[in-house]
Amino acid sequence: QVQLVESGGGLVQAGGSLRLSCAPSRSIDGFNDMGWYRQAPGQQRELVAISSSDGRTDYADSAKGRFTISRDNVKNTVYLQMNSLKPEDTAVYYCHARDGWDTYWGQGTQVTVSS
16 A cells, blocks of 8 residues: 655745655655645645656646645655745645556645735
């Protein structure tokens, strides 16, 4: 069973930054893509950013220009750098991974942006 261990959430003021980390229990090279989703109270889970094994990245419109997804193959970790945070970014952020057989989710990490 693949595990995705997230860290880096917390409380930050509007305009601040946070970096989320996701460390899978096996090599990130084995996944077709890895990404971050978020879910705010009463809202559906939505894609924030995704990084494919071929190097492509994609972002939700709300994340473009502020968030950056990256991979560190040496540390076997995927990051989500979040800058210029807004109160509407408040949500539980989930790491997601997909391979040829299944999809996997982390336990989620809370991000709270105060105004």
